[in-house]
Amino acid sequence: MWNIVGLIQCFDKSLLIFWRNRAVIGDGRGSISFATEPAYFVFFLILSSSILYSINLKNKYYFLISLFFSVILAKSFIGMSYLLIITTIVFLNKKNILKIISLVIGFSLIIYSFGYNIPQNIDYRILKLLREIIRNPFLLVIKDGSIRNRIIHIIFSIKGSLENLMLPNGFSHWGDYVSSSLIKYKNYFLLSQNEVVGVINEMSNNNINTMFGGMIYELGAIGLIFYYLIYKIYLNKKIWFIILILSLDGLNITNPYLGILLGINYFLYKNKIEV
Numbered sequence: 001m002w003n004i005v006g007l008i009q010c011f012d013k014s015l016l017i018f019w020r021n022r023a024v025i026g027d028g029r030g031s032i033s034f035a036t037e038p039a040y041f042v043f044f045l046i047l048s049s050s051i052l053y054s055i056n057l058k059n060k061y062y063f064l065i066s067l068f069f070s071v072i073l074a075k076s077f078i079g080m081s082y083l084l085i086i087t088t089i090v091f092l093n094k095k096n097i098l099k100i101i102s103l104v105i106g107f108s109l110i111i112y113s114f115g116y117n118i119p120q121n122i123d124y125r126i127l128k129l130l131r132e133i134i135r136n137p138f139l140l141v142i143k144d145g146s147i148r149n150r151i152i153h154i155i156f157s158i159k160g161s162l163e164n165l166m167l168p169n170g171f172s173h174w175g176d177y178v179s180s181s182l183i184k185y186k187n188y189f190l191l192s193q194n195e196v197v198g199v200i201n202e203m204s205n206n207n208i209n210t211m212f213g214g215m216i217y218e219l220g221a222i223g224l225i226f227y228y229l230i231y232k233i234y235l236n237k238k239i240w241f242i243i244l245i246l247s248l249d250g251l252n253i254t255n256p257y258l259g260i261l262l263g264i265n266y267f268l269y270k271n272k273i274e275v
Helices: 002-011 038-055 057-074 077-091 097-115 125-135 137-143 145-163 174-189 193-202 211-219 221-233 237-247 256-270
Strands: none
Touching: 002 038, 002 057, 038 057, 038 077, 038 237, 038 256, 057 077, 077 145, 077 237, 145 174, 145 193, 145 211, 174 193, 211 221, 211 237, 221 237, 221 256, 237 256
């Protein structure tokens, strides 16, 4: 159903987007399906593939199907980057490690060559980001607001937790903390004063956009205990690693597909079922 809606939006981006909370779909971006932005559409594909993979390891090929739909429909650079890393990890084992590494290197060289030949007049955001990351990956991280904000949430949530000796910071201090930190460290992110004000306004609602950041900053050491507990119940540690990767971005603890994934793996753990 998600892919069907995403396919419909490829032809008409004004259809089935009434739930979006901001303008994230346009001529230069991919489909959002039932998500709020293209990257989160890819996150759904990853979580649904992970659920099927938890039930049967032979279902790992659903990650390749998800990778195909992420390229064709979502066209999210961040989402595809996560999915490519996760797919590589899922297929990686001692027997095929050299083959997988060779494929990744070969794919990277193809993308590298392709990036230099992208016409300047192409308006797709993913191709613009690909062009920039090949030419100067550091500047892309700083210049692209979406990627920069994700990094800010991760860095300052960890920094704030360590400064508080891993004690809980609570749920109402993030906005003030990140605002003061951005003013202090703006030069590291090459931010002008006006840009600092803009980023602070975006982060003034006390919402940490990463599950990992929220757990670590708001709950302190208790957040680490959560990750340890789900690590213990996971017979397949690759699934735990997938959750860790997604939690560094927009995955939320209230995501229903995450709940299904945790529930299935807890059932397998409790009943000692090997898949």
